[in-house]
Amino acid sequence: MSSFDSIPHYDRLGLDHSEYEKEIEQFDHLTAYEKLGPIYRVFYRGEDWVCVGGLKANEWAWGHPDRWNYEDPQKGFREVMGSTHVTQMDGPAHRAKRKALKPGFAMSLIARQIPTIDAVVRQFLTERAGETWSLMDLFMEALTEANSKSVLIAELSGEERRKFIKFEEEFLPGITKTAEQRKVYYGRSDFLELKAFVFGYLRTLVEKRLAGHREEDNFQTIIDHKEERESLPDIDEWIPEAYLLLMAGTGNTARTLNCGLRYLQEDPDWYQQLQEEVSDYEPEHLLRGMDRFPKLKATIMEMERIFPAAPVMPRLCAQDLEFEGYDLPAGTRVLHLHTLTHFLDEIYEESSRFKPSRWIENEYPKKAHGTFGGSSHICLGMNLARIHMPIVMANLIRNFDLELDALPDIEVNFNYGARQSSDLIGRLQPCTTVS
Numbered sequence: 001m002s003s004f005d006s007i008p009h010y011d012r013l014g015l016d017h018s019e020y021e022k023e024i025e026q027f028d029h030l031t032a033y034e035k036l037g038p039i040y041r042v043f044y045r046g047e048d049w050v051c052v053g054g055l056k057a058n059e060w061a062w063g064h065p066d067r068w069n070y071e072d073p074q075k076g077f078r079e080v081m082g083s084t085h086v087t088q089m090d091g092p093a094h095r096a097k098r099k100a101l102k103p104g105f106a107m108s109l110i111a112r113q114i115p116t117i118d119a120v121v122r123q124f125l126t127e128r129a130g131e132t133w134s135l136m137d138l139f140m141e142a143l144t145e146a147n148s149k150s151v152l153i154a155e156l157s158g159e160e161r162r163k164f165i166k167f168e169e170e171f172l173p174g175i176t177k178t179a180e181q182r183k184v185y186y187g188r189s190d191f192l193e194l195k196a197f198v199f200g201y202l203r204t205l206v207e208k209r210l211a212g213h214r215e216e217d218n219f220q221t222i223i224d225h226k227e228e229r230e231s232l233p234d235i236d237e238w239i240p241e242a243y244l245l246l247m248a249g250t251g252n253t254a255r256t257l258n259c260g261l262r263y264l265q266e267d268p269d270w271y272q273q274l275q276e277e278v279s280d281y282e283p284e285h286l287l288r289g290m291d292r293f294p295k296l297k298a299t300i301m302e303m304e305r306i307f308p309a310a311p312v313m314p315r316l317c318a319q320d321l322e323f324e325g326y327d328l329p330a331g332t333r334v335l336h337l338h339t340l341t342h343f344l345d346e347i348y349e350e351s352s353r354f355k356p357s358r359w360i361e362n363e364y365p366k367k368a369h370g371t372f373g374g375s376s377h378i379c380l381g382m383n384l385a386r387i388h389m390p391i392v393m394a395n396l397i398r399n400f401d402l403e404l405d406a407l408p409d410i411e412v413n414f415n416y417g418a419r420q421s422s423d424l425i426g427r428l429q430p431c432t433t434v435s
Contacts, residue, residue, distance in 0.1 A: 002326050009041040027415050030343055039324050045178050052323060053337030058367040060323055061336045062374035066091050073314035076175035076182055084237040096230060103225045104218040104245055107383040111287055113150035118283035118391050120146040125428055135424040139254035140165050143388055151218040152245040154205055167194040168247045199239055206238045219245050249381035252309030253388050258424055260303030262410050263354035274397050281394045298359035300389045304371040306354055308339035311414035313373060338370035339414050400428040
């Protein structure tokens, strides 16, 4: 067994730590993996971190969920959302929280909202046809509006909807900052004003629900199962749970759609095949899964693969661990590169190429696809995201022509805290052949 100090350290070609910190969002983990193997050290946020990546790393990390502390490296969630937020729990407490939230996020319960989500998305896009938009903004507004009419019924005006979106987009980047940086970032007056609005709006909604007002949505289902919890939540626990249903993952899904559509513009033959496949699309078809739309499913899988929304998961060793012959003492800070596998040619041939057909032609190891993480901490909103994606794509491809001002460059990034981005600006024009 080798000691922690013997884990190879990636040296940025002699750059001092101050320069290294500036470039961490562009850190080349793929080269580090190829040169140093599935475990190495980096200096990040003023601390030593161990990076683990590859298929064995995924199997190892996801196979021992209770050996990890997720809360400490992501304290921003606690600072903004409170100590009962699902990301701030580990072990039995985390499992109990997931069980309490399951009535709202189970696929069977989200699937019942498919017709509503589809109708809202279709209407939202249709009403904005011909207008010039950032597609990232367009999709995020459409998804937030759909959620507010289905999984958490909330009468949001356009201005209120955009405030929720701005809060979500401002909140998440702070998670990766140091404690000192977060204090400044989350202490800004504009952020505090947004937070006060969001939490105030949801407090009123939750209080009304707890007082007896009912809606046929997923939040109501969570409330109806409250007696099954070990202890009844107070208002400050209910509010972040309502927020999760309304907002969690909307930005990541919109971003993935945006980036994937950029690549699809360079494959007109595949796009035409998609148009043919969804020509008779109806939302009821998705109630039975996506077997009717294999090419659409393959396209979404490829979007998830090459544009992972959360490509790295930080964690802390809660006890002494060992990986690949190296000791990792309790308290070791670990960056789990759970989507590094997406870019390994030995798993995905020509991994840097956007090629949806690969998902029809091949089968891949389950733990090689890490977009939503794995094990007991797998993304809570995965089922909702996998309803949102096909609904938006099917409606877009079937009902509209995409008219873009330009095809911007796009660079895949799988670093901690680095967002995928492709600034597509353009318009949706109604297809003349679709009624």
